Amino acid sequence: MTTEAVPKPSITPYKHYVLMCTGPRCGQEGAGQALYDSLWTKLKAAGIHEGPERTKFNSVSCFGACKGGPVMCVQPQGIWYYNVTPTNLDRIIAEHLVGDQAVQELVFHQGPQDG
Numbered sequence: 001m002t003t004e005a006v007p008k009p010s011i012t013p014y015k016h017y018v019l020m021c022t023g024p025r026c027g028q029e030g031a032g033q034a035l036y037d038s039l040w041t042k043l044k045a046a047g048i049h050e051g052p053e054r055t056k057f058n059s060v061s062c063f064g065a066c067k068g069g070p071v072m073c074v075q076p077q078g079i080w081y082y083n084v085t086p087t088n089l090d091r092i093i094a095e096h097l098v099g100d101q102a103v104q105e106l107v108f109h110q111g112p113q114d115g
């Protein structure tokens with residue numbers, strides 16, 4: 001099949017992209033899934049579910065960083081958070097996704113520039 005025959009996908013513009021681990025090994029089983037399930041409501045409450053400030057989000061089954069979780073990554077900054085409890089997720093949304101300041105005490109890696 002030629003490239004011309006393949007429909008080109010499109011994505012609604014976004015400011016941040018959250019990837020949340022819902023796997024069983026980085027945190028208590030089900031914790032990541034519960035956080036992921038709460039994201040839409042939390043992002044909507046923060047007013048960053050649509051428009052130019054929109055946060056896109058998806059779940060990931062494992063990042064290969066399986067301890068201290070649940071873990072999540074915020075793109076495009078490549079900031080990786082651990083110990084993402086519901087309270088810490090609220091902080092990350094308010095301070096990082098809305099306020100553009102990473103919650104440094106919850107960051108365990110930033111990349112790819114760190115290696």
Ligand code: FES
Nearest residue numbers: 021023026062063
């Ligand atoms: S199960 Fe979450 S990083 Fe592996």
